[in-house]
Amino acid sequence: MEGRLARLGLQAWSALVLLFLFFPILLILFYAFNSSNVESWPIAGISVKWFAVTWNDPEVRAALFLSLQAGLTATALALLLGSLAAFGVHRLAFFGRDFVSLLFVLPLALPGIITGMALNAFFNFNGLSLSIWTIVVGHTTFCIVVVYNNVLARLRRTQGSLVEAAMDLGANGWRAFRDVTLPLISTAVVAGAMLAFALSFDEVIVTTFTAGAQNTLPLWIFGAIRFGQRLPEVNVVVSFVILVTIVPVVIAARLTGGEGVARMQAGGRN
Amino acid sequence: MVEIGSPKVNDARPPVQAAAAERPALRLEQVRKSYGQVLAVAGVDLAVAEGEFFTLLGPSGSGKTTLLRLIAGFERPDQGRIELGGQDVTSLPPYLRDTNTVFQDYALFPHMSVAENIGYGLRVKGVARGSRGERVDRALRMVRLEGLGHRRPNQLSGGQRQRVALARAIVNEPEVLLLDEPLGALDLKLRQEMQLELKRIQKEVGITFVYVTHDQEEALTMSDRMAVMTLGRIEQVGPPVEVYERPATEFVAGFIGISNVLERDGVRFVVRPEKVRMLVAGERPAAGLHTESGTVDQVVYVGVTTRYLVRLDRGEELVVVRQNVEAAGPAGWVEGKRVQLAWAPEHTFVLERAKNGGQEQR
Numbered sequence: 001m002e003g004r005l006a007r008l009g010l011q012a013w014s015a016l017v018l019l020f021l022f023f024p025i026l027l028i029l030f031y032a033f034n035s036s037n038v039e040s041w042p043i044a045g046i047s048v049k050w051f052a053v054t055w056n057d058p059e060v061r062a063a064l065f066l067s068l069q070a071g072l073t074a075t076a077l078a079l080l081l082g083s084l085a086a087f088g089v090h091r092l093a094f095f096g097r098d099f100v101s102l103l104f105v106l107p108l109a110l111p112g113i114i115t116g117m118a119l120n121a122f123f124n125f126n127g128l129s130l131s132i133w134t135i136v137v138g139h140t141t142f143c144i145v146v147v148y149n150n151v152l153a154r155l156r157r158t159q160g161s162l163v164e165a166a167m168d169l170g171a172n173g174w175r176a177f178r179d180v181t182l183p184l185i186s187t188a189v190v191a192g193a194m195l196a197f198a199l200s201f202d203e204v205i206v207t208t209f210t211a212g213a214q215n216t217l218p219l220w221i222f223g224a225i226r227f228g229q230r231l232p233e234v235n236v237v238v239s240f241v242i243l244v245t246i247v248p249v250v251i252a253a254r255l256t257g258g259e260g261v262a263r264m265q266a267g268g269r270n
Numbered sequence: 271m272v273e274i275g276s277p278k279v280n281d282a283r284p285p286v287q288a289a290a291a292e293r294p295a296l297r298l299e300q301v302r303k304s305y306g307q308v309l310a311v312a313g314v315d316l317a318v319a320e321g322e323f324f325t326l327l328g329p330s331g332s333g334k335t336t337l338l339r340l341i342a343g344f345e346r347p348d349q350g351r352i353e354l355g356g357q358d359v360t361s362l363p364p365y366l367r368d369t370n371t372v373f374q375d376y377a378l379f380p381h382m383s384v385a386e387n388i389g390y391g392l393r394v395k396g397v398a399r400g401s402r403g404e405r406v407d408r409a410l411r412m413v414r415l416e417g418l419g420h421r422r423p424n425q426l427s428g429g430q431r432q433r434v435a436l437a438r439a440i441v442n443e444p445e446v447l448l449l450d451e452p453l454g455a456l457d458l459k460l461r462q463e464m465q466l467e468l469k470r471i472q473k474e475v476g477i478t479f480v481y482v483t484h485d486q487e488e489a490l491t492m493s494d495r496m497a498v499m500t501l502g503r504i505e506q507v508g509p510p511v512e513v514y515e516r517p518a519t520e521f522v523a524g525f526i527g528i529s530n531v532l533e534r535d536g537v538r539f540v541v542r543p544e545k546v547r548m549l550v551a552g553e554r555p556a557a558g559l560h561t562e563s564g565t566v567d568q569v570v571y572v573g574v575t576t577r578y579l580v581r582l583d584r585g586e587e588l589v590v591v592r593q594n595v596e597a598a599g600p601a602g603w604v605e606g607k608r609v610q611l612a613w614a615p616e617h618t619f620v621l622e623r624a625k626n627g628g629q630e631q632r
Contacts, residue, residue, distance in 0.1 A: 159375060159377060161373050161375055161377035162377050162379060164344055164364070164371075164373070164377065165371070165373060165377035165378075165379070166379075166390070166394075167344075167363070167364045167365045168342060168344075168364050168365075168369070168370055168371045168439075169365075169370065169390050169391035169394060169438070169442065170365045170391050170394040170395050170442075171365055171390075171394045172363070172365050175394060179379075179390070179394075180379060183381045184380070184381060
């Protein structure tokens with residue numbers, strides 16, 4: 001009887017924690033369907049009119065486009081640099097390898113404000129005007145980390161003798177990579193890319209310091225909330241950001257058995 | 271060179287007795303390899319004949335696996351020459367050498383089916399799909415895995431994986447097949463089964479096998495010839511009978527089987543436990559036998575045999591093994607009992623390091 005009571009208590013407690021975590025998010029999703037532009041309880045009525053209004057708002061459209069562009073570019077760069085770094089650290093034994101590995105992971109653990117300020121100072125000092133490219137550079141610094149972590153973890157879990165076996169059977173280095181290494185790490189690469197994009201798509205702090213006059217979607221939300229304008233549109237945009245962020249994270253979790261996501265969060269950002 | 275595609279099945283050869291083949295399948299000349307300060311292989315010379323089942327036996331750290339990796343091309347020697355079928359391959363990468371390896375951890379590709387694993391070598395070499403499928407099927411039959419070609423490696427048992435690893439190597443018909451403790455991960459029963467199986471397959475295909483193991487019984491039962499290694503060196507090369515009956519050094523004598531090392535009149539010699547007779551009270555030793563007396567110290571019943579530890583009156587301890595032909599110890603050789611031991615001088619062998627050296631009999 002006591003065991004059952006304890007179990008019930010734990011279940012109730014877990015439900016409370018989940019509610020605490022997700023209630024505000026659910027509320028926003030709910031308000032996105034509010035027919036009135038005043039947030040009151042209960043809502044005046046259910047409507048999708050704000051979706052149409054938001055979709056036709058040129059500012060939101062520009063912000064969305066910029067976010068997608070910056071996110072995809074940063075992800076592509078992170079894929080290239082992050083996997084190369086992972087291969088290097090995995091394959092080569094050199095003095096200070098652990099330290100180099102730590103340096104690769106550091107940008108995710110560093111507070112965003114430090115990365116942002118440092119980049120901002122660097123761009124100013126070199127007379128580089130802030131643009132989409134400065135945003136991409138900022139995002140790439142932490143996107144590299146998730147790709148690097150995912151690929152490196154997979155490489156370490158892959159039997160070293162597999163590549164040797166391929167070469168033993170007549171495959172040269174490139175063929176062994178294509179036939180054996182690549183298929184075995186592919187899901188980790190894809191998961192890393194998904195997480196990188198999700199990180200980039202909702203990033204605010206580093207973006208604040210590296211964006212010029214243009215707004216990414218999170219920056220637009222931030223501005224709109226601060227000035228208290230167009231709150232119904234904000235609810236719609238936030239709902240959209242939640243969706244775009246959660247879907248890749250869920251896919252990544254599936255691809256890596258949950259480890260990849262844990263590694264992303266371990267960095268402390270997001 | 272073995273031609274790819276030419277089936278060598280049923281090429282039954284007699285076991286090779288001597289190393290002196292015209293053109294050995296594998297020849298090593300003063301091969302050395304060190305890792306930093308550690309000398310893993312310390313100048314090895316070796317010739318393995320075509321079609322031979324050759325075993326490298328040694329304790330862990332003796333350099334046998336390094337030697338195998340040098341032959342496969344995963345490591346480059348610091349010094350020396352490696353020849354395969356008369357061709358110098360010392361500086362060739364593994365993918366250009368006519369060797370294939372059965373790895374200790376099998377190293378099966380987890381993302382490929384059993385058939386794809388076995389056919390990988392042929393695919394890389396550009397063998398057409400049709401004849402590839404045929405050869406894969408034949409290899410599957412040879413290792414008795416017909417019908418499992420579509421499975422993934424993780425759907426197989428340990429013994430089955432071992433067979434796939436073997437088939438994947440053998441299907442390429444290499445000049446030399448290298449096996450790195452392939453049975454190490456299997457349980458005793460399966461291991462003994464696979465020992466016979468491996469021997470059968472080797473006879474069937476006639477490919478030269480170089481087999482690495484630390485298991486002396488495995489080496490004795492399977493090999494045409496074997497090399498005993500320690501500290502990066504080969505101590506003795508020869509057929510199992512010769513290595514067991516006439517070990518060249520104290521290390522070999524101690525590593526293979528149980529050896530009793532005694533010193534009499536300044537000569538160190540070895541006598542195997544099964545060659546020592548224990549005489550029942552009052553029994554006269556046959557003419558020509560050397561006798562010594564002692565006390566039974568310990569009796570260990572091992573099923574087929576009983577092992578007695580006898581303390582000789584002259585000081586040393588001797589292990590004596592008796593077959594349990596009758597139900598129990600017939601003469602009641604219990605601990606503390608006085609016994610007479612006898613052995614024929616021709617069953618002993620003098621160790622090389624003895625003062626007057628050589629292999630003379632005592």
